[in-house]
Amino acid sequence: MELLSYMRLFVEVARTKSFRGAAEALDMPNSTVSRHISELEKAIGLQLLHRSTRKVELTAAGEVYFKRCQSIVEEARIAHESLLDVVERPSGTLRISMPVDLATGHLAPLLSDFAKAYPLISFEFDVTPRRVDLQSDPFDLAIRIGPLPTTPSTLVARQIALLPRYLYASPDYLKAAAQLTHPDDLTKHVLCIGQALTNQEEAWRTFYRGEEEVNVMIASRFRMNSVGLSRALAVSGVGIAVLDTDLAHEDVASGRLRRILPEWSLAPVPVHAITDTRLLPARTRLFIDFIKARLN
Template identity: 75%
Template sequence: MEVLNYMRLFVEVARVKSFRRAAEVLDMPNSTLSRNIAALEKTIGLRLLHRSTRKVELTEAGEVYFKRCQSIVEEARIAHEALLDLAERPTGTLRVSMPVDLAVDYLAPILSDFARANPLIDFEFDLTSRRVDLLSEQFDLAIRMGPPPTSPSMLVARQIAVLPRYLYAAPAYLKKAPPLRHPQDLAEHVLCMGQNARPQDNKKTFYRAEEVVEVVAATRFAMNSVGLSRSLAKQGVGIAVLDSVLARDDVASGQLRRVLPDWSLAPVQVHAITETRLLPARTRLFIDFLKEQLHKQIKPG
C-alpha cells in the first residue's frame, strides 16, 4: 500500500513537472512530497527525476515508470471508487438469522416495507433461536432477544428494541383460578414462559414504578417460543408473559386480559449482532430501518 501511495505521488509530480505544483494539488508540504519521492527512488534503486531549481525532468527510467504507473494508479482509483459505491449502494443478498416469533409477529410487515424500498436487495432468512456462528457461517447479521453476547469478543451488538413484558391470561382461566391481586399471589397460579425459560427458573422479579418485588412462581410450561406461550394462555392453560404489541389483538378480541396491570417484568432487549463494525450499505440500512420501525411499534404500557 505504501508503494502504491508513492506511485500516486510520483505520477502527479511527473505530470505537472513541478514539486511545488504537485504538492499544491496533493495538499501536502513540498518537503514531505520530496521526501516520499526520494524514498520511492531508494526502494527502486534508480533515479526517476532530474531536479533543478527551475524544473523537474523525467529520467529514462522515470519515463518508463511513469507510463506504467499512470495506468496502475488509475486502476487503483477506479477500484477504490467502485468499492465506495458498493459500500453506499444497497444491493446484493442480505442473510439474516432471527427468532421465529420475532420474525412472524413483529418483523414481517417491516421486512415487506424494507423490500419495497430496496428493490435491488435479495433476502435469505434463517428463522431459529440457535446461536449462529457469525465468524464461520455466511450471515450478514443475527437478530437476537436477550442480553448481548459476551463472546466471541469481536462481535458487535447494536440494541434495536426493548420489549416491555406483562402478564396476560384468558378470562376463562381467571374465572376459575385463585384471586390475583399482587405478584406474591402467583405462587398459586400456572405460568407459561417463553424466551428460553426453564422449569427451575422459579424466581421472578416484578416492577411497579420504584417498587421491586421478587416472587417464587413455578413455571409448569417452559419453552423457547413466546407464540406458543401466548396460544396456551388463550386456551386457558395458564398465565403468559407477553409484551403489549404481541397481546394487543387478543386483548381487543377479549381472548386475553392483562392481569396485575400495575406490574411488569424486566423488559427484553433485542440486538442486531454482526461480526464487524464495517458493514455494507444493505446491512446498515436494514439495521437502521428495523430500529426505527420497531421503535414506532413498541410503546410501554
C-alpha cells in the same frame, strides 16, 4: 487486483474450512479455488493450509494471515459497496438469522416496508433460535432477544429495541383461577414461560410498579423457548403468559386474552442486531437502522 482476489478466496476457505464450501459460496469450480490458493502460497513462500481428505485447517502462518486478510477483504468490499450509497441504490443479498417469534410477531410488516424501499436487495432468512456462528455461517447479521452472548468477544452487538413485558391470561382461566391482585399471588397460578430453556423449574421474577419492586419465586409448569407457544397456551386457558404488548395486541383486541396486574410489569427484554464486524455493507447498515427506528 489478483492478490486481493486470492486473499478473498483464502478468507472464504479459512471461514468454511472447506475448498468445496468456499467454491459454492463464491460460485466457482472447486479446482479453481484450490489452484489459486496454491498460487497464493507459492507467491508468499509459506504454507497457509493443512489439507487432508477430511478437513482443511490453518497453519500457524495461515492463522496470522487470515486475521490480517479478513479486515483487508472486508474493507475492500465495503469500499466497493459504498459507491452504491452515492446513488442510494444498495443491492445484493441480505442474509439474516432471527427467532421465529420476533420474525412473525414484530418484523414481518417491517420487512415488507424495507423491501419496498430498497427493491434491489434480496433476502435470505433463517428463522431459528439457534446461536449461529457469524464467523463461519454465511449470515450478515443475527437478531436476538435477550441477554448478549458472552462469546466470542469479536462479535459486535447493537441494541435496536426494548420490548416491554406484561402478564396475560384468558378470561376462562381467570374465572377458574385463584384471586390475583398482587404479584405475590402468582405463586398460586400456572405460568407459561416462553424464554430460553434452563434447568431451573423455579426462578425469581422481579415486578415493577413505578419505583416499587417485588421479587417473587415463581414455579413455571410450562417452559419453552418460544414466546408464540406460551401465548397460544395462555389463549387456550392453560395458564398465564409473559408477553410484550405487540405480540398480545390482537388477542387482547379480540377478547382472547386480558392483561392482568396492569399496574405491574417485568423488566423489558432487549433486542440486539449482532454482526461479526463494525464494517457493514450498505444493505446491512440500512436494515439495522430501519428496524431500530421502527421498533422504537
